[in-house]
Amino acid sequence: MNASGKTRTSARGLIALVAVACVIYGCSSGPAAIDRVVRKDDFVKYQHYLDQHDQQPAEAWLAWRSNETGSPVEALRKADVAISQTENPFTPDDPRAVQLGELVYSTSCVTCHGPKADGRDASGRALMGHKDFTHSHARMVLQMNPNRLVEWYQVVDQVTASEHPTPDGSTAVMPAMGEQLTREQIWLALNWLASDQAIESKVER
Ligand code: HEC
Structure with missing residues (x-):
């Protein structure tokens, strides 16, 4: 040749x-980038309900949804526990789910996983959950394993995740959060993490 x-x-x-x-x-x-990820009016409303409900995310969420839809809180609570824990009810390219997901993430997860989901705080210091959700390897695992979000759901819902020691020598622990969050909130936060928005936020913010 x-x-x-x-x-x-x-x-x-x-x-x-x-x-x-x-x-x-x-x-x-x-999916096309969403101009404004957390909409300011969503943020203000959710914050208002959090203040009224002792910063309890599930209660605040149900009260907010009840106000928006006119359905009683108890009916919404019942509907929430009917949501599957093994099947993602949203998709990471649904813009509204992603917007609401970032709202949940930015109030319940950000302190440990960081504003850019890379396990670092705004000044780049490693945080408690120093897993980098935006790392190319993590994105590849996510794309190749359709069950990944279900595994993540289980971690957030019921696993007390304790991994690598933090830089200051203490142990990083993620509490099981199933008691504090509605099923809908957990899925929304995970769909945001799985969306392109989570990666793009790295440059946008
Ligand atoms: C108190 C700190 C803390 C909070 C709050 C927190 N996490 Fe975590 N998370 C951790 C730690 C620590 C780990 C395990 C260590 C690691 O992988 O970096 C972890 C692991 C995870 C994992 C497993 C990652 C994997 O690939 O196995 C997921 C998914 C996750 N967190 C999502 C969330 C979501 C969503 C929220 C908010 C609803 C949240 N976390 C809130 C600290 C936290």
Whole structure:
């Protein structure tokens, strides 16, 4: 085989490789970016209900939803416990779910996982849950394992996750949060984490 033949072969190889990668990881840049992730009016309203409900996220959420929909809180609570814990009721490319998810994340998860979901605070210092959800390896695992969100759901709902010691030597612990959050809130926060928005927030904020 002459030199130009080799070049053609490797070019073809490259195209095939890209095609395979496209099938596995998806080649589109994903859902369009949402201009304003946490809408200010959502934030103000939710904060208002949190203040009224002793900073209890589930109670605040149900009261807010009740006010918006006119359904009684108890009916909403019942509907919430009917939400599956093993099947994601949203998708990470549903803009409204992602917006609400960031709202939950920014009030219940941000202190440990960081404003950019990379396990660091605003000045870049490693936080308690120093897992970097935006790392390319983490994104790859997420895309390749359709069950990943269900595994995550279990961690947030009922696992007290304790992993690597923090830089100051103490142990990082994530409390099981199933008692504090509605099922809807947990799924929403996870859909935000799984959305492209979570990665884009790295540059936007
Ligand atoms: C008190 C601190 C803290 C809070 C609050 C917290 N986490 Fe965590 N989280 C951790 C720690 C610590 C770990 C385990 C160590 C790690 O992976 O960095 C963890 C692990 C996780 C994992 C498992 C990651 C994996 O790949 O196995 C998920 C998913 C997660 N957290 C999501 C959330 C969500 C969503 C919220 C908010 C609803 C939240 N966490 C609130 C500290 C926290």
